[in-house]
Amino acid sequence: MTTSGPGRPRDPAVDRRILDAALEVYGRDGWGGFRVEAVAKHAGAGKASVYLRWHSGEELLAEALSHLGHIEDIDTGDVRTDLMRLAEQIRDRHLGSTGRAAQRLAVEAHQVPAIEQRWKAARDAQVSAARSLVRRAIARGELPPGTSVTLLLDLLLGSTTMHLQAAPDHLAEKSARTSSDYIREVVDFLLDAFRARSIAAEDRAAVSHS
Known part of the structure; x- marks a missing residue:
């Protein structure tokens, strides 16, 4: 007690x-x-x-x-694992009994003075952690130097949330159950796409200087 x-x-x-x-x-x-x-x-x-x-x-x-899950800083040393865990944390915030509250909070925080500043501070910390994850991967050479941190995170986290939010009611449970497979496919697709984009840019640059 x-x-x-x-x-x-x-x-x-x-x-x-x-x-x-x-x-x-x-x-x-x-x-x-x-x-x-x-x-x-x-x-x-x-x-x-x-x-x-x-x-x-x-x-x-x-x-x-204040008891809603927050996004933790992730640094396993492997960008694929880091991005998957980041997306899984976002997914978990949108599942279960707290999912709707988390979604409401993102839109309505400014209406509740007692939580607005706290929510903004938590949001900024989460964005900073996510951006640091990508920057570390660039520094390790796992992602090309010209990788757009914002674009990569927007594509990953946007697709993760939309996968759950856009599912019709009769498929919501299946979408949640298969979300880890979906996240893995998205991460692999994005890593391949950003690496291929960098190679293509290098090839274009080489041709223009030849």
Whole structure:
């Protein structure tokens, strides 16, 4: 048991249930429809119990969203493995009960002052980690020097999220189940494409100087 203040014991299991419910409600209804009453009902807890723990819906949602998975820096020394793991982290954020909340957050963070700056800082850190991954691969010679970091990441992460988001409801489960195979195919395609593009550019340059 933990306490949030003198004489107010807190059960971590109840806290977790309420936080999970907050993510579910936010993912379903967005910030405009987010209500503590709905969270309490979804969690099987009393409204008063929620307010004993969090003073406002904004405070509750800010803590709930802080538990969403963040993109970790990856450096295995192999660009193929690194890119696959990066895409898998993005995929995992879009799956399960927190997926809709993560998608909402990317669009609505500016509407919730308590989380906007925190979300921007986390987003910037994630972008920096992803870009560093590609730059390390270029430095190791696994990718050509002229590789566009932005283009590579846009193609990889964009295709990963679209694979899940664009799947019709009756294929959503299959898309999630086969996503690792899909990610592997995309990574291999992109690595081949960027390397071939560099070779083609070198050939054109050689012809123009001949």
